[in-house]
Amino acid sequence: MIKNIILATLIICLCGCTSTGESPTIAISTVSINGELQNYFSYHNDKIIELEEGDTLELKLLLNGNGGDLETFTMAFHEGNLNTELAYDSNAVTTEGNLTNAINGHLRFSDGISKTEVSVTSTIDTVTKDDEEIVVSFYLSSNSVNEGVRKVVILKIDR
Numbered sequence: 761m762i763k764n765i766i767l768a769t770l771i772i773c774l775c776g777c778t779s780t781g782e783s784p785t786i787a788i789s790t791v792s793i794n795g796e797l798q799n800y801f802s803y804h805n806d807k808i809i810e811l812e813e814g815d816t817l818e819l820k821l822l823l824n825g826n827g828g829d830l831e832t833f834t835m836a837f838h839e840g841n842l843n844t845e846l847a848y849d850s851n852a853v854t855t856e857g858n859l860t861n862a863i864n865g866h867l868r869f870s871d872g873i874s875k876t877e878v879s880v881t882s883t884i885d886t887v888t889k890d891d892e893e894i895v896v897s898f899y900l901s902s903n904s905v906n907e908g909v910r911k912v913v914i915l916k917i918d919r
Contacts, residue, residue, distance in 0.1 A: 782826040784902040786911040789877070792818040808914045813887045818879060819913070821898065825874040828904020833878060835865035837896045841887070847879040874902075887917050 791798040791809065794816055811817060823830055835846065846862045852873045853860050859868035867878070882896070894915040901908035 782904065783907055784826055784828070784830065784900045784904070784909050785822075785824045786898050786900050786909055787822040787824070788819055788911075788913075789822050790818075790820040808916050810916045810918060811884050812918050813884050816881065816883045817915070818881045821878045821880065821911075823876050823878060823900055825902035825904055828874065828902040829871060830869040830873050830876065831901045831903055832869070832899075832908075833867040834899040835880065835896065836899070837865075837894060841885060841894050842882045842896075843885055844880065844882040847881070849876055852876040882915075884915070884917060892917060 793809075793811065795818075809817065823833060830852075835844070837844070844865065846865065846867065848862070848867060852869055853867050854870045860866065869876070880896075880898075884894075894917065896913045896915060898911045898913075899908055900911075
């Protein structure tokens, strides 16, 4: 009997201490190349987008904290290959403490923001023989779990 009470108490304590939130998500909602909407599903599976020098790519990303508030969004790529701009809802992003630097691909979200959309527009600058692929990584964190999420898009450059 005492073992059952101890076991039940232990289960209740463990369940109360675990996080019920899920990891945040980054979903690509639309892909446009040079202003033309592309078939999203063809990019959904392999995440490889074929481009040429001078092409402009626009990705609309849906960010979801899955039960928690969004904290940060970061975009990373090999510099020098892309001219990139981020567009976002200015009410969703904080400017306190210089935590947001859109030029460097870093956004810090205001309190209470659990879902938002970010638009990433990139133009392929000069291409060298080493630039066959450009890997663009997006990172998102929320306060619901300790882990964030990473989404990778590979840009294959045709010369």
